[in-house]
Amino acid sequence: MEITQNITEDIYYVGASDKRLGLFENLFPIPSGVSYNSYLIMDDKTCLLDTVDASVSRQFFSNIESILKGRTLDYLVVHHMEPDHAAMIEDLLLRYPNVTIVLTDKAATFLKQANPALSCITQVVKEGDTLSLGKHTLSFLMAPMVHWPEVMMSYEMKNKILFSADAFGTFGSLDGNIFASELYLDETFYSEARRYYSNIVGKYGRQVQAVLHKAAQIEIQYLCPLHGPIWNGEFQTLLEKYNLWSSYQAEVKGVLICYGSMYGNTENAALYLANELAKLKIKNIKIYDVSQTDVSYLISDTFKYTNIVLMAPNYNGGIYPKMNTYLDDMLRLSVSNRKFYIVENGTWAPVIAKKIEEYILKYPGSSLPFESIKMKSRGTEETKIQLAEMAKCIGESL
Numbered sequence: 514m515e516i517t518q519n520i521t522e523d524i525y526y527v528g529a530s531d532k533r534l535g536l537f538e539n540l541f542p543i544p545s546g547v548s549y550n551s552y553l554i555m556d557d558k559t560c561l562l563d564t565v566d567a568s569v570s571r572q573f574f575s576n577i578e579s580i581l582k583g584r585t586l587d588y589l590v591v592h593h594m595e596p597d598h599a600a601m602i603e604d605l606l607l608r609y610p611n612v613t614i615v616l617t618d619k620a621a622t623f624l625k626q627a628n629p630a631l632s633c634i635t636q637v638v639k640e641g642d643t644l645s646l647g648k649h650t651l652s653f654l655m656a657p658m659v660h661w662p663e664v665m666m667s668y669e670m671k672n673k674i675l676f677s678a679d680a681f682g683t684f685g686s687l688d689g690n691i692f693a694s695e696l697y698l699d700e701t702f703y704s705e706a707r708r709y710y711s712n713i714v715g716k717y718g719r720q721v722q723a724v725l726h727k728a729a730q731i732e733i734q735y736l737c738p739l740h741g742p743i744w745n746g747e748f749q750t751l752l753e754k755y756n757l758w759s760s761y762q763a764e765v766k767g768v769l770i771c772y773g774s775m776y777g778n779t780e781n782a783a784l785y786l787a788n789e790l791a792k793l794k795i796k797n798i799k800i801y802d803v804s805q806t807d808v809s810y811l812i813s814d815t816f817k818y819t820n821i822v823l824m825a826p827n828y829n830g831g832i833y834p835k836m837n838t839y840l841d842d843m844l845r846l847s848v849s850n851r852k853f854y855i856v857e858n859g860t861w862a863p864v865i866a867k868k869i870e871e872y873i874l875k876y877p878g879s880s881l882p883f884e885s886i887k888m889k890s891r892g893t894e895e896t897k898i899q900l901a902e903m904a905k906c907i908g909e910s911l
């Protein structure tokens with residue numbers, strides 16, 4: 514059965530959600546699934562905007578056929594060639610061999626790489642080019658590195674719709690309601706939006722800022738991303754969050770404590786520090802055990818909080834592996850402008866504080882306002898004093 518909805522009178526949602534997939538990109542846990550959005554414009558010419566991931570292809574083709582009702586497909590606009598949106602191009606061509614594929618020059622290269630034997634009609638577009646479908650005209654905006662180099666967006670002029678590719682997307686399936694205005698946009702929703710943004714697009718803040726600048730120049734009634742709900746009406750909150758995330762500014766004044774602990778001593782220190790912070794009336798404290806938490810959640814909250822405490826044991830003369838993964842990810846995703854604090858634990862030769870400090874020096878605009886604390890196994894009276902001083906230093910910075 515087809516599962517479609519109107520966005521406007523003659524623009525339709527024809528995407529689908531996958532609620533079975535465990536790991537997006539085979540990396541990121543998605544306990545609430547993910548949607549692969551695709552849109553179909555019915556006009557003098559018919560135009561499909563992106564395909565979907567192979568996992569939901571059956572639903573997708575059923576949706577398209579139900580809207581086309583025997584008409585052919587004239588255009589396919591490819592905003593992004595990553596396979597979660599472009600996987601079905603070859604299959605689409607089997608059904609609609611005369612479709613013209615509208616894409617950027619770089620996307621044409623990627624299309625050939627992904628489908629070497631493909632024979633198709635293509636129309637390469639660049640910034641400001643337009644495509645008239647009849648009553649609807651699409652204008653193309655280049656958005657390189659949001660999230661791949663070939664990405665573009667398109668602006669539908671009649672209804673003022675920005676088809677924004679990966680930008681403004683989120684994890685989570687669409688469960689009937691496809692419009693954000695129909696959802697309860699609570700902290701959980703925005704946490705997943707941040708986790709999607711920070712882990713997928715987080716590295717490319719400068720390029721996202723460029724897109725936000727372009728978006729500010731045009732009137733937008735609908736934001737139609739490739740994942741998550743369609744934003745109609747009120748999306749100022751989302752834009753404000755995107756502006757913070759892409760400029761690497763924290764959303765919340767607060768303290769994120771990420772610790773690794775093999776036998777509980779470093780965990781005890783993390784809890785002690787949190788308690789000292791709370792006694793100072795510091796709000797918004799969040800603690801994660803790096804061994805029990807997927808790193809994508811750590812990254813997301815790193816984009817959220819101003820102050821980050823890293824606490825970990827030495828391991829074979831190096832950084833505890835789970836902490837090391839988190840540090841590497843922060844570097845990869847261009848984490849910037851945070852205050853960091855370090856507590857290391859080493860039974861006989863604590864040496865990793867310096868190694869962690871070297872990471873932090875590579876995070877632009879970040880600082881180490883407090884001398885790193887060294888523990889040897891269990892916390893001592895001296896450790897208590899040091900943690901209390903660290904809490905005081907954090908409090909003064911908030």
Ligand code: FEO
Pocket residue numbers: 593595597598660661679739740
């Ligand atoms: Fe949803 Fe970059 O693909």
